Amino acid sequence: MGRRSYAKAAALCAAGVLAVSGCAGDGQEDGSDGSDGVSVVTGAYPLQWLAGQVGGDRVEVETLAEPGTDPHELELSPRQIGSVGSADVAFYIGGLQPAVDDAVSSQGGENALDVAELVELRTLEDNAGSDGGDHGHEEGGHESGHEDDHGGDEAADDGDGHSHDAGEPDPHMWLDTERFARAAEGLAERLGEADPDHAADYADNAEAVTGLLDGIDTEYSQGLAECESRDIVVSHSAFGYLAARYDLHQISPAGLDSHSEPSPGRLAEISETVRESDITTVFTEPLTDSGAAETIAGEAGVDTAVLDPVGGVTDASPGEDYPSIMRANLDTLGEALRCS
Numbered sequence: 001m002g003r004r005s006y007a008k009a010a011a012l013c014a015a016g017v018l019a020v021s022g023c024a025g026d027g028q029e030d031g032s033d034g035s036d037g038v039s040v041v042t043g044a045y046p047l048q049w050l051a052g053q054v055g056g057d058r059v060e061v062e063t064l065a066e067p068g069t070d071p072h073e074l075e076l077s078p079r080q081i082g083s084v085g086s087a088d089v090a091f092y093i094g095g096l097q098p099a100v101d102d103a104v105s106s107q108g109g110e111n112a113l114d115v116a117e118l119v120e121l122r123t124l125e126d127n128a129g130s131d132g133g134d135h136g137h138e139e140g141g142h143e144s145g146h147e148d149d150h151g152g153d154e155a156a157d158d159g160d161g162h163s164h165d166a167g168e169p170d171p172h173m174w175l176d177t178e179r180f181a182r183a184a185e186g187l188a189e190r191l192g193e194a195d196p197d198h199a200a201d202y203a204d205n206a207e208a209v210t211g212l213l214d215g216i217d218t219e220y221s222q223g224l225a226e227c228e229s230r231d232i233v234v235s236h237s238a239f240g241y242l243a244a245r246y247d248l249h250q251i252s253p254a255g256l257d258s259h260s261e262p263s264p265g266r267l268a269e270i271s272e273t274v275r276e277s278d279i280t281t282v283f284t285e286p287l288t289d290s291g292a293a294e295t296i297a298g299e300a301g302v303d304t305a306v307l308d309p310v311g312g313v314t315d316a317s318p319g320e321d322y323p324s325i326m327r328a329n330l331d332t333l334g335e336a337l338r339c340s
């Protein structure tokens, strides 16, 4: 396994595909040169965490994102692009990080494991559907429901010229514990193919992480069962999965990308919604510019609190890993939505 990866990296280097500096010591760093374990390269913190859980001691996990950086903004060095090709498994979420999508396709993609192939991703359209349909928000007082989703689209288009349509997949699937558990199973299967001697270990690990995720899911279902408000005003549309799963209503000034720039009109519209409703808190994020959320909170005269989309971990994160951040988010939601 390791030998094959090393050979592949060496061949790419010989062919001059990588910068010379990117090739020197490449195998050393990702542990794929002749050592026994399996190497996994991931693009974002949640997948790094999941791969660590499922892989255990036998799997070397390299993450492409610097700790504490916004996963949407990722750029890759030539060495990192090389490691996407040379790792035994490139574990990523198509659509989350264009740089990783590009690296996978430029490296041939034989080792690629796209989470979107393991679980069905929600789309902007699904998020729109859940606003009215699931929650009975149609019945007056929530006329902002449809405009929310338009606002998201417009904001996304305003950004850097990417066009976003309603069918665009929402990559933030790790905020759905059930989908995340299915991704763990899919990864365990792939690791078992790469390292058949330990396939049973990977399956056991996936089962353990599924149990952990089920536990968090139960805490959320119970913690958010009875709340005075179910509206969450967030910085960017990262919480569609969470909202759908626990019957919350996401209101966001920005689209699926954290760097999409909301229009002043959209901000004013949400501020008015907040002022006219029983919303007490607007949520900010630790890793991205939450200026829009702070503007809304200021205009509406309500508090802000950190609701972390778990894109990465820093000192500013409300926990030190996926489970603790998810639990901190639940406490924050419970307080802001006045759940009993």
Ligand SMILES: [Zn+2]
Pocket (backbone or CB within 6 Å): 072, 172, 236, 237, 238, 256, 257, 258, 309, 311
């Ligand atoms: Zn995001």
